[in-house]
Amino acid sequence: MKISSQRAKLLERLQAEIKYNFQDIKLLNTSLTHSSYANENKGKNSVSNERLEFLGDTVISLVVSDYLYKRFSEFPEGELTKRRASVVCESSLAFAARKINLGEYLLLGKGEEATGGRERDSILADALEALTGAIYVDGGLKKTEKYLLGLFEQEVIYALSKGTLFIDYKTELQEVLQKKTKSRIEYKVEKEVGQDHNKKFYMNVIVENKIIGSGMGRNKKEAEQMAAKQALLKIGEING
Structure with missing residues (x-):
């Protein structure tokens, strides 16, 4: 499948986001090609990401x-298995995919596009597995390991230690504050910056008319999570 100049620029942006440059750019493009798109474009020699997904898993x-x-080192086999399962589950992988805005780069068929496929957990999780498989084929295990563990920098260490790549900071904050106050927790958008394809949301979390945390994300849900995280940092419930 031939890659257009516009598509190539988009893939360059993703490579900058994940801090890995592909030797074979077609491999990256294949990792982002959903089966629905491949089926609709068979005449263009389009190949889906399913084989790379299998490998990436x-x-x-x-x-x-x-x-x-x-x-x-102190955990028995059963505990290690339990933690691994929570890390590689669909919701965790989909959350990781959203951190790098992976949905924006997917090639989807018309049906999947129309029904919100870019935000569907199953599609995002599969795409992250395929992307991982592509990096492994392109650069080997060491570079793949660096990409995966560097995806969230220091945050991944904290997340993995808790047994999941997704930490629900909003829920944690709510549980902490419920012990201290009965006041309602509100999340309000302070501002939106950027064009539609690269928008950033700035969010405040408010309790008793006071801003207790602020955060930024590529969508409102992520911004809420980051605002809740900052609030937890401020009150000393988590370490930075």
Whole structure:
């Protein structure tokens, strides 16, 4: 499948986002090609990301297993298995995909596009697995490991130690504040910056008419999570 100049620029932006430059750009493009798009464009030699997804699933499991094995030497096999399962589950992988705005780069068929496929957990999780598989084929295990564990920088260490890539800071904040106050927690958008394809939302979390945390994200849900995280940092419930 030939890659247009416009598509190439989009893929350049994703490579900058994940801090990995592909030797074979077609491999990256294939990792982002959903089966619905491939089926609609068979005449253009379009190939879906399903084979890379299969490979990436195994690679993610290996990297996470290795990390947990080395970091938690005191855990028995059963606990390691439980934590690995929570890390590689669909919701965690979809959350990771949203962190790099992966949905924006997907090639989807008309039906999937029309029904919100870019935000569907299953599609995002599969795409993250496929992207991981593509990096593994293109650059090998060490570079793939660096990409995966560097995806959230320091945050991934905290997240993995809790057994999941997704930490629901909003729920944590609500549980903490419920012990201290009965006041309602509100999340309000302070401002929106940027064009539609690269918009950033700035969010405040408010209790008793006071801003207790602020955060930024590529969508409102992510911005809310980051605002709640800052609030938890301020009150000393988590470490930065």
